[in-house]
Amino acid sequence: MTKLHHEVIYRGKETISRLGEARLVVCGAGSLGSNLVTQICRQGFKKICVVDRDRVEESNLGTQVYSLDDIGALKAEVLRNLIYREVGEEIKAISKELNDKTAAKFLCDCDLVVDAFDNSVSRRLVTDFCKSKGVPCLHIGVNGDYGELRWNDRYIVPSDAGDDVCDYPLARNLVLLVTAIAAEALIRFILDGSMENYSVTLRDLSVNFDG
Numbered sequence: 071m072t073k074l075h076h077e078v079i080y081r082g083k084e085t086i087s088r089l090g091e092a093r094l095v096v097c098g099a100g101s102l103g104s105n106l107v108t109q110i111c112r113q114g115f116k117k118i119c120v121v122d123r124d125r126v127e128e129s130n131l132g133t134q135v136y137s138l139d140d141i142g143a144l145k146a147e148v149l150r151n152l153i154y155r156e157v158g159e160e161i162k163a164i165s166k167e168l169n170d171k172t173a174a175k176f177l178c179d180c181d182l183v184v185d186a187f188d189n190s191v192s193r194r195l196v197t198d199f200c201k202s203k204g205v206p207c208l209h210i211g212v213n214g215d216y217g218e219l220r221w222n223d224r225y226i227v228p229s230d231a232g233d234d235v236c237d238y239p240l241a242r243n244l245v246l247l248v249t250a251i252a253a254e255a256l257i258r259f260i261l262d263g264s265m266e267n268y269s270v271t272l273r274d275l276s277v278n279f280d281g
Contacts, residue, residue, distance in 0.1 A: 073157060077113050085261060089114035092260045093180040096120050097168060097196055099145040101133040101240060102210050103186035105249040107161070108135050111153050113253060119162040121176050122146045133242045168192060173199045182206040182259065184252070194227045206259065210252045214239050217248035217270040219255055224267050224281070244272040251277065 072078060078086055092115060096103050099122035107120060126140040126148060140148045146163035153161050168176055173195060177183055183205055185196045193209065200207035200222050207222040220226075247270050258264040267280040
């Protein structure tokens, strides 16, 4: 019996094998990025690189995968260690800023990119780079009661409101809903190239397929 026993029964060995060969770069190891990585590593993904320069803060503990002992440590490094400790997979961690000078290096040699950043500057950088290089990119985001998943061809970079990007309303249940749907969207893309877009609202527990 393997550690992915139930996923293998549900999806089949061939599917799990294909997921294990897919090369992903996840941009952002905050609420969305950290929960997504812990999700997909339990579904067969192995070749994952996480890019995030930030450190764990106490305010992160409610919606992210980190613990009190992690406060002050680099998120990407903590996430890499957590994944190895919990499921025995070795993912790559890059604890540096993604910018115009580093994008080509950090986002190269991958099959797809996931944008889980929490600010418009970084999101625009990822969007523009992936469009210019023809790299498939799934953007996942939340705002208050609303969450969305958009592939690059349907994505519009939001504008920051000028507030602190770390200080906004965010429900844990919405984060988990969005990352669960994102994980399934990634699996479907790997298997048949589907680029499915979704919107999610928490108060009415609505999940809408947007094409």
